[in-house]
Amino acid sequence: MTQLKDSYGALAVKTSMLFIAGLLLFAPFLFQDVRALEVAARICIFIVLVASYDLLIGYTGIVSFAHTMFFGFGSYGVAISLKQMGPGWDAVALGTFAGVVVSLVIATVIGLISLRVKAIFFAMITLAAASVVLVLASQLSQLTGGEDGITYRAPDLFKTANKLMVDDNGKVVRWFGVKLNGKLAGYYFVFFTSLALFLVMLRITVSPLGTVLKAIRENESRAEAIGYRVVAYRTFVFCLSAVAASLAGSIYAVWLKYTGPDTALSFAIMIDILLMVVIGGMGTMWGAVIGAVLMVIAQYYLRDLMGAASEATASIPLLPELLAPDRWLFWLGIIFILLVYFFPRGIAGTLMTKGART
């Protein structure tokens, strides 16, 4: 990768990374409305989730459809323990730990059974496992709240009513017009834990382990011949990304104060992750950031645009149906297919090779 250091494309990508990081860091001060903060927190969490998925699909070349399952384990772990034990850090810690343990066990079992065989088997088995867990979550309603999910209270620090700093009158101190309350603390909890997780994963990709993973992706039998135990490495990275996804799920559960199949387990999230990874670019951690930012913003704001477009074309048959806000996945799916055809390296990958001296 040394030759890429000089390329202006890579520079552009890295500058935009700094820009995005800055925006996310100061998000509560820059965009002062509830929805924007929601978007920023979701972006942080999805960056971690997509980056951990990229470890699998981009770096090692394994396609798994069970990533939301691990995300869900983390979410439901925290949600159930907060619901049963009441708000408190001990509940968060226990739930996170339980989520990680369950994810590890399941990932090891699936990995050892199915990573030996063809990649396609693995994709099918993870898909089957994920859908069974999804159905189980809605069936075990006394534990998981079924389709309705669970609503619970986060630790007191993150309550909106909690005051971090008070002035002389006992009112919340404002900095640049932003109340220093629990909501802000919650956002920064999400931001810094996500950042830490992302940096850990970034470090892994440039470590010797990351190099072995790329070797496995490029040529499995050659990696085996050099003396690396491919199955062990694959299982390890599968477990690693499962743990990262599970931690991301736990953070999301603390932030959202609600966990249900739609926010933590549904197949729609898996499709989102896939789209983010492919749009951003497989095999670069930066791609995960770009993909997550673009997709989450599109999710929140593109639908409004499509609603307007749908009304504007109301006189033409079928077109308004396809332009309706609910059909936005249709267009994303088409973009997805085109991207896989023409830009299999995604935005970040394509940009980074631009101007590279080879």
Add this chain to the structure above:
Amino acid sequence: MNKLAETIGRLGGVNLLPVALAAIAFVLIGAPSSWVTLTVAGLSMGMMVFLMASGLSLVFGLMDVMNFGHSAFISFGAFVAASVLAALGGWLDSDSVLLATAALGLALLAAISFGLAAGLFFETVIIRPVYRDHLRQILITMGALIVSEQVILAVWGGTPFTVPRPSFLDGAWIIGDVSIEIYRVFAFGIGAVVFSGLLLLLNRTRVGLLIRAGVENREMVESLGFKINRLFIGVFMLGSALAALGGAMWAGYETIITPALGGEMMIVVFIVVIIGGLGSIEGTLLGAIIVGLTANYVGYLAPKMALASNMILMMAILMWRPSGLRPAVK
């Protein structure tokens, strides 16, 4: 022990699994009449799943192409057939069995021809550019699945769709205290006909010979001068048409369908294909029957376990035979 294994092998080996399953279930259920009903239900479900799964298995065996968008054909088949039946409602309501049969036949025919056309389109537009690249194949077919599901939602809407079915297929035969739904027998019959047709095609015709040879060793067939790509398009269209037919049959069986149908069936289809072993029609049939029977028996004995049972079954079989019961792909 060796002798026992030999005897089992001579009697049919893994083919005996459904029989063993039925025998165990007979002991556990206790009541012969419910056992017969459940077995018939399981067999007919197995046959419908076989219709959906056979194409997937063959396509993979022949060309090493895994189509994650296969469930789109199932959904489209179900909705096309249901729409035709709904449009021909007058024929169904009339007392004439002939008209009702004609309506049913037209509906199934519409599903099949739609499957053929969609298969041709899918193969040339979606899959052709990504032969031999598994990662992109999975991604592209997944993308195609997303788009097709959205098209179904846009055309038929998200609300449940009631499927009318001919009155002569409604109801049940009652023999003693055993009741057998007529539609299930009908579904089993269609499945059996298709299976024998496929067997004949594969084992008795020249095209079938080429397909089997292609599954065994594609390069060799190509180097002998046969255009295997053309053969592959044919197999792909056939597989899509069968999936559409399976979807149509399933729509009549469920009588109320939603756009989520394809996704739900896809999991079962995957499990069947994995259990049976990729690339072989017999393996797929075996897997489908096992899954159908298990689903019905477990659904009766322990309803809460019904969904997990398929998964456990798959895990168990994979641990025993990592490439499925009767794989054709080495």
